[in-house]
Amino acid sequence: MSESSIQGIHGSYLMPHFDHATVADAMHPGILSCEPDASLTEVARMMSTRHVHCIVIKAADDGPGDEPPLWGLVSDLDVVRAGLRPDAPETAVELAVKPVIKIETTAALRDAAQLMLDKGASHVVAVNPASERPVGILSTLDIAGVIGWGEM
Numbered sequence: 267m268s269e270s271s272i273q274g275i276h277g278s279y280l281m282p283h284f285d286h287a288t289v290a291d292a293m294h295p296g297i298l299s300c301e302p303d304a305s306l307t308e309v310a311r312m313m314s315t316r317h318v319h320c321i322v323i324k325a326a327d328d329g330p331g332d333e334p335p336l337w338g339l340v341s342d343l344d345v346v347r348a349g350l351r352p353d354a355p356e357t358a359v360e361l362a363v364k365p366v367i368k369i370e371t372t373a374a375l376r377d378a379a380q381l382m383l384d385k386g387a388s389h390v391v392a393v394n395p396a397s398e399r400p401v402g403i404l405s406t407l408d409i410a411g412v413i414g415w416g417e418m
Contacts (some may be wrong), residue, residue: 302359340360
């Protein structure tokens with residue numbers, strides 16, 4: 267589709283304008299995670315099979331019934347960078363960016379964008395403000411989608 271053919275499209279009735287959007291409006295629900303000892307190959311296969319750009323690394327379980335805390339995040343760029351290095355880290359925990367950057371789903375999308383710029387992060391974990399449990403991933407591409415397709 268050429269740029270001229272999309273000029274008349276003003277967004278979706280489902281997508282709010284960037285100035286009014288929250289993290290929940292733009293994020294992808296759900297968390298794809300792996301164990302800390304997953305190999306670089308396993309992480310890369312998870313990403314390519316599921317068509318995602320990041321995997322969350324879970325820490326060891328804290329006890330019965332408790333969900334393990336998030337420990338780190340591996341992005342597709344981390345995998346590519348490691349793939350080019352002869353001395354590449356061998357496990358997800360060695361590849362992971364730590365600590366995980368979190369933001370509440372009710373936060374303004376503009377604030378999330380600023381946080382990502384300040385931290386140099388292309389992905390953040392969206393958490394439920396009441397439970398503080400992870401519920402999704404917000405990427406810079408998700409934010410670009412709201413900027414590009416949000417109602418004018």
